Amino acid sequence: MQYHYSNHHTLGHSLYTLGAFLLLFAVTLFTPLNLQASYAIGADTIITLSNQARQQNGVRELSTNSQLMSAAQAKAEHMVQNQYFAHFAPDGKTPWDFFKEAGYSYKVAGENLAITNEDDAAVVKGWLNSPTHRENLLSTQYNELGIGIARYGDYQGSKNTTVVVALYGAALPQLSVGEPQPTNPAGTIAVLQPAMFGTKAYAVIGVAISLIIAGALLEIRHIRRRNI
Missing domain, CATH: 1.10.287 (Helix Hairpins)
Structure with missing residues (x-):
């Protein structure tokens, strides 16, 4: 026994x-290993993919603008420094403040945001799959853009994320005295690899x-x- x-x-x-x-x-x-190390994301690739999407949809390509590039980078770094992910900052700054601080006078402008631990293609695809982001990306009202990118760190359980800012605009003619048109941010979008088995x-x-x-x-x- x-x-x-x-x-x-x-x-x-x-x-x-x-x-x-x-x-x-x-x-x-x-x-998933890609939760431990984010993909490299570059402004040039985001711009190229954005213009490819516009071309495929019969819309003219956007030109890069140095002031918009500076404004977008400033917004990206501001989000990282202040640990938020939104169009309107906790300290009261609006998207349009970054346009103005960079010296870009616009007649119409827009902003797309993304936070991701995936690659450039996933960011642009995410924007195209979101109606409001798609509207900004493919809008015929814009003729210029700027891209800003900054490492964000951990975001809602996802590690090593990167924040991407896209600013779109049509500059106000220098001799114009008209008021800028109302502008609307598109919303925020997270393009994250699911932390799931x-x-x-x-x-x-x-x-x-x-x-x-x-x-x-x-x-x-x-x-x-x-x-x-």
């Missing part, structure tokens, strides 16, 4: 150990947990028999 107990004890330990090993294996193997990982984790439970139950049964 004692030999019978010993078998249960050994089997329980074996199942428990195997389950723990599988669980560790699943977590190590299937954790894949289907295969969940299957392995499920088996691992089952083995751990089975091992624990056998250990309980073994203990109970020894105490009878």
